Amino acid sequence: MQFFHSGQVLPLDRNNVDTDQIIPKQFLTSVDRDGFAEALFFDWRYHDDGSENTDFILNHPDYQRASILLTQENFGCGSSREHAPWALQQWGFEVIIAPSFADIFFNNCVNNNMLPITLPKKTINDLFALTANITSVQLDIDLANQMIHCGGFAPIAFDIDPEVKRRLLSGLDFIGQTEQHASAIHEFEQRYHEKFPWLNPF
């Protein structure tokens, strides 16, 4: 079977993880779209003196190949910085599972072909319980059928907005897609500026 993604889970048992934590501001001075893997969770990963915080799970040797982030409510709240999904993806995450996500962060993930999965709190807690006992929990994410497969356990069904699903499965160039509506945009602009002449800057 062709899965959207298969990989190891890294549990981060915190709620309200904000984008300032995901990537602190000192890394936002870049004009590039890459080079953010080292910046991911920087303040939690490194001590004030620059040494590694070995207590933080991202530094644990058993999780260096993890690609599915399991976390708690309101993940990605705060700043709209797309550097946050860039940093997560460049470190290796392709899927994030949480009870809820902040809106802008969710859209930013989808625009980078990362899959944010929302599951009920009870299911999330069951997954956390599983990862507490086993470090190498592997999941197979079947996006087409909206199922998560986890070894010998019962598969977990998940809901997803059909448009988000379509986008992730098709990997479309959205600007290119919108450009196909160029004449509709042009006609709209003409109508619109006649109706609201004070908005016409031309």
Added chain:
Amino acid sequence: MTNSQISKSHISKTYFPKTLYEKIWEHHCIQQLGHGTDLVYIDRHLVHEVTSPQAFAGLRQKNRRVHAPSKTFATMDHNVSTRSREIDAIGEVSEKQLMALTNNCHDNQIQLFDLKHEDQGIVHVVGPEQGLTLPGMTIVCGDSHTSTHGAFGALAFGIGTSEVEHVLATQTLQQQPSKTMRIHVSGPVSKSVSAKDIALHMIQKLGTAGGTGYVIEFCGPGISALTMEGRMTLCNMGIEMGARAALVAPDETTFKYLKGKDHAPKGQHWEQAVTFWKTLKSDEDAVFDQEIQVDGKQIKPHVTWGTSPEQVIAIDEPIPDPASEANLIKQQAMENALKYMGLEAGQKLSDVPVDIVFIGSCTNGRIEDFRAAADQVRGKQVAQGVTAIAVPGSGRVKRQAEIEGLDQIFIQAGFEWREPGCSMCLAMNDDRLEPGQRCAATSNRNFEGRQGRGGRTHLVSPQMAAAAAVHGRFTHVA
């Protein structure tokens, strides 16, 4: 795409009665794309240096041009010094980013308020004060606090860099409608309570994720009594409730504020615009997905104690005990916050000394904010051991404050009077807290490290921040 495929939540053109949000959406819907997604027209695109360089680079790679440069305005704000107007003042890396914006604006004929421009400032201060923000518009910016512009009855929201590129290329976004929430605030609100306190009170009630998936409309006597500056503060903090956008219906206060602004309509267009703007309100029998009532009389001055804006109390309340929280994850978050903030349950914030006071930001960096703060410090001195900075939100705010002599009130009290910029709100520049420093801040986020690694942020109104500067600790304001 056939009509039968449109989901129930989708706003169809025959739907009646309508909320303000639904009206604005309809005016901007170019085409339905299927799966409940619409192609939505964007009236105004605001751009700053941090979230745009990768978007312009994307355009170049694909050989695309900016669709409507005259609807796009740019400013430098996040990554700038507030001590100097030199582009290299805080180092080469920042200079490179600021130069990228300069070049991108020049190459694409986009108006830029750069560091040498007298109207430079924070993107969400500059837009409204020049009349670039008008009722009924759709406004986007690669910045979460774009919700600010909703104060004018505009649908305004933050977007990521991929979407910035999409808007630059097409002046549209592919969007799905949000759910609707109405928050009614009864009046009267006490004179010692500011818009910031109303916002913090709501975040306490709703939580930082309470508005997720919603566009919130604020209404009621407690809201209509607010000035435009107050409404901007409130809508600005809408994102801290998780809301997609926040709205206040335009009224006479809005029209009076806008009349004569540089980019506001003039003459016959003004009359036409006002006639239209008066239709921009939710129909009386419009149905919202959620309704919340807030008793304005119950709201007091607030201070955050933790590392999330929802960890907030009234100034006379003790810091809550994590043991009293039933939700174990929230309990753990409270314990983490107390440890990070160097505080204990049961403590009163009026007993806690502050090191730094920061007045400014897109939340509270407007002229009215500096007037309110100046009232607290007039003829007084900043307490010993406290460093206080006042950072105007824009060149216009700064000049107006100087005309009114507010700068002298701050300077004589011992404040530093700075140049416009985002400054210590996010510490992307050289204004930041040292580890362990405690700050009374008029900004919007008290996240761990937000104002500098190890820095401890307490969010307050300008009045409360200024009073904390004078007293050296948090205190009631009269």
